[in-house]
Amino acid sequence: MATVIASEPNPAKISDATRSILEGQVLGRVTSQVMIRESGKLATQLAESVAGFDATGLYGPGEQLARLASRIFKTGKPQVPVGLPQHAVAPYEQAVESLLPQHPFLDTKELKPSSAVFGASILAAALTSADHDVAKAAERFAGSGPNTPNPFLLEFYREASGNGPIPASHVGLLYASLEAMAGAGDIVRLSADGEDALDVEMALVQQSGSEKHYDFNTVPGGVLRFGRRVTGINVDAENTEVECGEGGQLEFAAPIALRAGALVMNCSELVVKPDPATAAIDQTIVLEAREALTEGGLRPPLVRHGATLQVIWPGSKAYPWTPFSTEEAEDPDPRMADAQRALRRLCISFRSHSKGRLARFKGKVEHFRMTKGPLGEALRQRLVDDKVLSLEGAMYFLEPDALGRIVGVGFQDLKIKHYPAKCRLYLQAVLDSLA
Structure with missing residues (x-):
């Protein structure tokens, strides 16, 4: 990174040069080169102590990251490499134990990574490890209060995990990493929907106008976990458990639309806030679940001026939720109820875009999971014909003013299921x- 920045003669373009490093996976290549160098050190050391033994290829990046993770997260040591001759086992372990404490990825004074970049490399490898104990230890480490979100974790995780499905419990960690990556004026959003397996989309809309998108699928089952501050999420997963908070204060910042099978709030205090970045378009937090679990003694939520909280679950009319509880009254006409659900599902999936509009990728809007059949398709086309929705390139845009003027419903009305x-x-x- 220092080399690239130093080679840029125009100081105004340094931020662009830095961004190109992150997007070009330069950091991943740098960490790999460091580990290749460490492997070479071990080969040289063994060549001097074990006659006729060639250690080339041993102590590779995978093994180094596994050993570093076991040291930091205090799990069992990884197995000795398969195929290592018996007479080389003891010298090999001795060489590793002498090199590992001085590894460039480790802090020389404390048992922690020496930098956020190296820490992200270790953490991503551990989270995606086939060793269940290591993966769980890494998850606890990343989700614990003292450890701030790592802005580099998301990129390293994507490289380590490939294109396969990921555990639902990792989604919140990756979203926190994306939030840590955001600068002043940037907007970060998450959408997750599905039955048992979830389709997850994360987006970073930068103030400059550029956007980054990250798509994941989760393995069936599992728990979605978010930390002490939750904002910008749209979760429609009626069979999934969602946990928020780490004890103490839990903060919900608009916009949030959360529909889950079970909602667990680990907090002694709940604070609800508006989000200045979304102006007046959407300052509503809607929490809906078949079951809600909270700590005993929880006081009524503290709702800041400009934000609105609505909760929908059995027993939500009781203390401390009474002022915020909304009864879910489905339309007596089944066909009208289906149409209302289709309109709500479509519209609240839109998120803030870099131009101050609400947008959604064409593939997401037209996916069967969104339309769910002819009714959804007909509704989408009618909204396009009436210019409530517009298709521009790869994106659909939703016009909130047209939604209110033509359809007769506000964006926040849809979130609280109010249909005039x-x-x-x-x-x-x-x-x-359709008749």
């Missing part, structure tokens, strides 16, 4: 067109 008479007439026209 004008909205019902609009949806009835869509239903009639």
Whole structure:
């Protein structure tokens, strides 16, 4: 990084040069080169102590990261490499034990990574490890209060995990990493929906106008976990358990739309805040679950001016949720209820875009999981015809003003499932067109 920055003659372009390093995976190549060098040190040391033994290829990046993880997270030592001759086992372990404490990835004074970049490399390898104990230890480490989110974890994790499904419990850690990557004025959003396995999309909308997108699929089951501050999430996973908080104060910052099978809030105090970045478009936090679990003695949530909290679950009319509880009254007409769900599902999936508009990728909007059949497709097309939705390149854009003027419903109304008479007439026209 220092070499690239030093070679840039125009100081105004240094931030661009730094960004190109991160996006070009230069950091990943640098960490690999450091570990290759360490492997060479071990080969040289063994060549001097074990006659006729060639250690080339041993103590590679995978083994180094596994040993570093076991040292930092205090798990059992990794196995000796397969195929190592018996007479070389003891010298090999001795050489490793002499080199590992001085590894460039380790702090020389404390048992921790020497930098955030090296820490992200170790953590990503541990989280994706086939060793269940190591992966769980890394998850506890990354999610614990004293350890601040690592802005480099997301990129290293993507490289380590490949394109396969990831545990649901890792989603919150990766989202926290993306939030740590964001600068002033940037907007970070997460969408997750599905039955047992979830389709997850994370986005960083930068103030400069550029955007980054990260897509994951989760393995079936598991728990979505978020830390002490939750913001910008849209979760529609009625069969999934969602946990928020780490004890103490839990902060919800708009916009949030959360629908889960079970919602667990680990906190003694809940604070609800608006998000200045989204202006007045969406300052609502809606929490919906079949079951909600909180710590005993929880006081009524502290809701800051400008934010709105709505909760929907059995027993939400009781203390401390009474002022925030909303009864879910489904329309008596099943077809109208389906249309209302389709409109809500489509519209609240849109998120803030770099141009101050609400946007969503074309593939996400047109996916069967979103439309769920002819009704959803007909509704989307009607909204396009009425210019409530517009397709520009690879993105659909939602116009909140047109939604209110033409459809007769506000963005926040949809989140709290409030459908005025004008909205019902609009949806009835869509239903009639399918008759």
